[in-house]
Amino acid sequence: MGDIIDGKGFAANLRADVAKGVDTFRAQAGRAPGLAVVLVGEDPASTVYVRSKHKACVEAGMESFEHRLPADTAEGDLLSLIGQLNADPAVDGILVQLPLPRHIDELKVIEAIDPDKDVDGFTIGSAGRLATGQDGFVACTPLGCLMLLKDRLGDLSGKSAVIIGRSNIVGKPMAMLLLRESCTVTIAHSRTQDLPAVVRGADIVVAAVGRPEMVRGDWLKPGATVIDVGINRVPADDGKTRLVGDVDFAEAMKVAAAVTPVPGGVGPMTIACLLHNTLTAARRRENIG
Numbered sequence: 615m616g617d618i619i620d621g622k623g624f625a626a627n628l629r630a631d632v633a634k635g636v637d638t639f640r641a642q643a644g645r646a647p648g649l650a651v652v653l654v655g656e657d658p659a660s661t662v663y664v665r666s667k668h669k670a671c672v673e674a675g676m677e678s679f680e681h682r683l684p685a686d687t688a689e690g691d692l693l694s695l696i697g698q699l700n701a702d703p704a705v706d707g708i709l710v711q712l713p714l715p716r717h718i719d720e721l722k723v724i725e726a727i728d729p730d731k732d733v734d735g736f737t738i739g740s741a742g743r744l745a746t747g748q749d750g751f752v753a754c755t756p757l758g759c760l761m762l763l764k765d766r767l768g769d770l771s772g773k774s775a776v777i778i779g780r781s782n783i784v785g786k787p788m789a790m791l792l793l794r795e796s797c798t799v800t801i802a803h804s805r806t807q808d809l810p811a812v813v814r815g816a817d818i819v820v821a822a823v824g825r826p827e828m829v830r831g832d833w834l835k836p837g838a839t840v841i842d843v844g845i846n847r848v849p850a851d852d853g854k855t856r857l858v859g860d861v862d863f864a865e866a867m868k869v870a871a872a873v874t875p876v877p878g879g880v881g882p883m884t885i886a887c888l889l890h891n892t893l894t895a896a897r898r899r900e901n902i903g
């Protein structure tokens with residue numbers, strides 16, 4: 615039986631470390647780090663995530679600036695709000711909760727964020743900095759996955775890693791991070807041939823494909839470390855719904871050395887890493903090492 619990787623516990627420790635860092639920052643800079651979160655519309659999941667981000671910020675001693683805009687907000691109005699936040703000295707980090715309503719061009723909005731305040735790490739500038747090994751912000755979910763992997767495995771150098779999913783938000787930055795750690799990286803996707811055979815060669819599997827329990831136990835190399843990024847809501851036996859990942863957890867636990875659960879694995883790391891990035895942004899802006 616493999617081990618369960620306790621992302622929730624790791625995230626709680628990271629948040630406590632950030633809170634200590636915030637105390638020190640406040641003493642040095644005479645102000646708290648500030649995070650602005652923009653929510654457009656009332657998507658129920660996004661509303662919950664934004665509320666959790668606000669709570670986490672306040673608990674860590676940061677300033678949280680919440681901007682809730684109606685679903686029919688014009689793209690131009692959202693862009694001008696981002697312009698104001700870019701110019702606001704109290705704001706160190708800016709995050710626009712995704713997904714945005716269909717009439718708004720997500721890429722255009724993300725690109726409007728000052729890369730020095732891009733604590734979500736989604737701008738082309740941040741992606742480029744990551745790809746070229748320069749200081750920037752790394753997207754929170756892949757950063758959280760990397761922290762869990764390093765905590766579990768230590769040096770990742772020479773390990774073979776398969777990432778299932780090629781999104782700009784998880785798959786591609788994850789690949790860059792693991793390459794930076796000297797892993798041999800494969801990005802698998804919907805057109806990959808014989809996916810189970812590809813996954814079977816991996817010491818590290820990161821599943822970020824958004825398909826409930828797609829990765830089966832017999833796809834895994836015995837002793838592999840499995841990071842499940844999927845958050846899929848499926849019908850439960852009692853007529854309600856339950857959350858499952860992209861990996862069949864019970865099967866994976868029989869073969870792998872360690873697996874992240876859903877919930878309680880990667881998800882909590884996303885918000886903890888957002889706080890970590892916001893503190894980093896504030897330190898950089900104040901030139902505090």
Ligand SMILES: Nc1nc2c(c(=O)[nH]1)N[C@@H](CN(C=O)c1ccc(C(=O)N[C@@H](CCC(=O)O)C(=O)O)cc1)CN2
Pocket residue numbers: 663709710711712713734754755845857876877878879880881882883884885
């Ligand atoms: N601007 C952004 N938008 C979105 C991001 C993001 O990083 N930046 N990621 C996701 C949503 N997200 C944060 O925004 C997020 C998702 C999941 C969790 C989490 O802790 N999940 C729990 C389960 C929660 C539940 O019961 O539904 C877990 O996995 O244990 C936190 C944050 C999309 N949008």
